[in-house]
Amino acid sequence: MKALVSCIITTHNRAELLKKAMASVMAQTYPHLEIIIVDDGSKDHTEEVCRAWVKQDQRIHYIQVPYAQGANHARNLGIQRANGKYIAFLDDDDQWLPDKIQTQTQTLEHNKALFCFCSKVLVYVDREDNVTRRKVSVESRELVFYEDLLTYNWIGETSKIMVQTQLARTVMFDEQLTSAQDYDFYLRILQRGHHAINVKEPLVHIYIHPGPRISTSAKKKFQGQRRVLIKYYKDMSQEQKKRQLHHYRMMEWSKNPNRNTLFLKNTLTLYPWWRNFTLLKRNVRTIWLGFRLRKQLRSETLNKEYKGTA
Known part of the structure; x- marks a missing residue:
């Protein structure tokens, strides 16, 4: 008998995007699915859309959270409800390719493994939802x-993974972390003592859309990264400590330009990645994220200052 897979979709106030994510689940070539939609306190027409699906297909289950408590609280609710042998997560703004579940289930069953992930296609869209470019990202x-x-988090987004249900229940997502909960979950x-198998096929579309994908504020992003760094710091080698500190510090931002310049200089000295082409390519995203977070944090600060004077 084929293994049942529980597909957990978490959503919040994005009914139209949810429809596209759901369509990608319904298009899966693997038929042995249960679909659990966890609605994290949506105020739009998400409930209406989901209840209509439940009436149409007995494989679909809808869990409604009264008020928003975060994606990882929603994921944990889905894990608790799951009946499948394996769990696959899907964010409401991502989409699976049709063979995603089939390929990953076969991988886990054939290798008698508990955890795997796949490659992804980054899809960049503009404000009118037009695709501007695509980029395949494959981990070797x-x-x-x-x-x-x-x-480094070689595994990436939760929409890429499949994990044995019992293992996921043993670990669960840390709802106290303000960011990097997926990284902490994998760690x-x-x-x-387990390992993650890399299914190198790109089986997920990860959509990069205008506006922040970060659900928390930039300040909470820093706090979450710092807590994860401290949590596993004792297990890291000296090189890993340097790399992780560099990653964290590249996201730091201050109102003092002189301090920023000094901090950046010290960071680059700490981990001189520019001397190695492979490291240079790997850190481009870190730099981009750092500038993006600084801009976001500055915007939040200015908003608070404006409200304080209004």
Whole structure:
């Protein structure tokens, strides 16, 4: 008998995007699915859309959270409700390719494994929802172990993974973290001696749309990254500590321009990635994220100052 897979879709106030995500689940070539939609306190017409689906298909279950408590609280509710042997997560603004579940289920069953991830296609869209460009992102390593993950989150977004349900229930997402909960989730899985199998096929479309994908404020983003860094710092090698500190510090921002310049200089000295072309390519995204977060944090600060004078 084929293994049942629980597809957990978390959503918040994005009914129209949810329809596209749901369509990608319904188009899966693997038929043995249950679909759990966890609505994290939406105030739009998400409930109406979901209840209509439930009436049409008995595989679909709808969990409504009275008020927003965050994506990871929603994911944990889905994990608790899941009946499948495996769980696959999908964010409401991402989409699976048709063979995603089939390919990952076969991988886990064939290897008698508990955890895998796939490659992705980054899809950039403008404010009118027009696709401006696509970029395939493939990780080369076959397996990822705990020691590998201490250097960098090679696994990526939760929409890419599949995990054994019992293992997910043992670990769960840390709802106290303000960011990097997915990274923490993977670290705690691999810390138990497991490994992640890389299904190199790009089986997920990750949409990069205007406006921040970061659900928390920039300040909380810093706090979450710092807590994860401290949590696993003792297990890191000296090189890993340098790399992680560099990543965290590149996102730092201050009102004092002189301090920013000094901080940036010290950071680059700490981890001189520009001397190595491979590291240079790897850190381009970190730099971009750093400037984006600084801009976001500055915007939040100015908004508070404006409200304070109004």
